[in-house]
Amino acid sequence: MSVICGADPEVKDKEIPLALQSIGGDAGFRHYYRIQLPDETLVAVNAPVETEDNHTFVHIAEAWRQGGVRVPEVKAVDYINGFMLLEDFGDTQLQSVLSDQNVDLWCQKAFATLKTIQQQSPESLLVYDGSLLHFELSIYSEWFLGDLLGLNTVISDLTALFSHLVETILQQPIGTVHRDFHSRNLMVVDQNELGVIDFQGALYGPLLYDSVSLLKDCYVRWPDEKINTWLQSFVSSHALLQQYDFEQVRQWFDLTGLQRHLKCLGIFSRLWLRDGKSGYLADIPRTFDYVIEVCRHYPELQHHALWLERHVQPILQQRLNAVQVEAGVI
Known part of the structure; x- marks a missing residue:
């Protein structure tokens, strides 16, 4: 050049x-x-x-x-x-510096950054509406369940699940959403400040989307007790969210996260099957764990947890091993 x-x-x-x-x-x-x-x-x-x-x-x-x-x-x-x-923001992703000793401090900085994002004008942003949420869920059924695992995706259980998720997610307050706010899209710059990248998909939508993307990160897992403590701290200092009962906020948080993680299972599968990118296959088990844990926790979702236990869990790791061998990863 x-x-x-x-x-x-x-x-x-x-x-x-x-x-x-x-x-x-x-x-x-x-x-x-x-x-x-x-x-x-x-x-x-x-x-x-x-x-x-x-x-x-x-x-x-x-x-x-x-x-x-x-x-x-x-x-x-x-x-x-x-x-x-x-x-140039350099090469230091937040994920690479996180540890049990410093994660609380970095979480505070990330939430401060998130609140600034949520204060940005949504004037030119598209709305993160029910149609888009449903479309994203279809990526899960098509690419993860269907194309990666070879399962029948024409089941009424999925239709009911998707409708319940979208209906619940749209009950929460809305604001500016980064839509991929996690430890690989936050860069450590200057004097331990956080820089934000990969924001071109920003929308005007569910206010808890970015917080669950951060705390239930597809690329790093933290104990549930820590997640709950961080969420309580974020909500208690949030001008809009503090007005709601925390149990209600926690349900919105979990189900918004479920929608995201179902979508990510589909995207990670598509990245390999369509685009030949194998780097995200290793993140599928962690993301699947988030899904099945939330489905087990909420009574109205336990039927899908049972379906996953019967039809997906027994074949998932075997299929991933075969795909990773094919990709030359293992």
């Missing part, structure tokens, strides 16, 4: 070659490269216009940055060809 510089008379109209260091991709179709400049590094993003909404990414980045959320500054953008230059 090279750039043409015209501002400095010493290098006017000269091409300066730049070395690109690949720093990987994500669950979408974007690819990232680090560029070393004389005084700083930047991140070059190849975000294909066929699959990525770069206008939305830039709009949210600029609005949230002005609103106090630490997101990467957009240095340059080419909407026609799908390229961006972003501020």
Whole structure:
């Protein structure tokens, strides 16, 4: 890669070659490269216009940055060809620094960041409505149950389950939602501040979605007692949520998390089956554990827990082992 510089008379109209260091991709179709400049590094993003909404990414980045959320500054953008230059947040994901000794402090910082996100104007955001929630649940039945495990997904149990989840989720207060707020999308920057990435899917929807995404993280598991303590602390200091009975909030939290984890089971399966990305297969058992635990806890969901115990648990690990061998992971 090279750039043409015209501002400095010493290098006017000269091409300066730049070395690109690949720093990987994500669950979408974007690819990232680090560029070393004389005084700083930047991140070059190849975000294909066929699959990525770069206008939305830039709009949210600029609005949230002005609103106090630490997101990467957009240095340059080419909407026609799908390229961006972003501020470099480094390589330190929150997940990599978490420990039993420091997780309480990091959780406080993450919740402070989340509250700032929830204060951002939802004016230009689409609504996270029942239709989208139902669509996301269909990814679970199609890709996880059907295509990965080979199970019959045309069962009335799923229809009733999905309707109950969506109805319950939509009862809670709404606000600005990041929609993928977890320990891999929070970067440790500067003096132990948290930077936020992967926010282009933000919507206006269920207020507890991001908190359950963080506390019931698909990539790291914490004891239930800690999750409950953190949630109580978040709710008690939240201007809207503190107005509700905590047991009601906890139900919204759990069922919102169930919807997310069912969706993630489908997405992780699709990433392998459709896109050839095997890196998320190892996160399926942890995510499945969240699902079955919530289904066992709530009486109205126990019939699905029983169905999972009979039809999914006996074959899940065997199927994952076979797929990971096929992928060359194990």
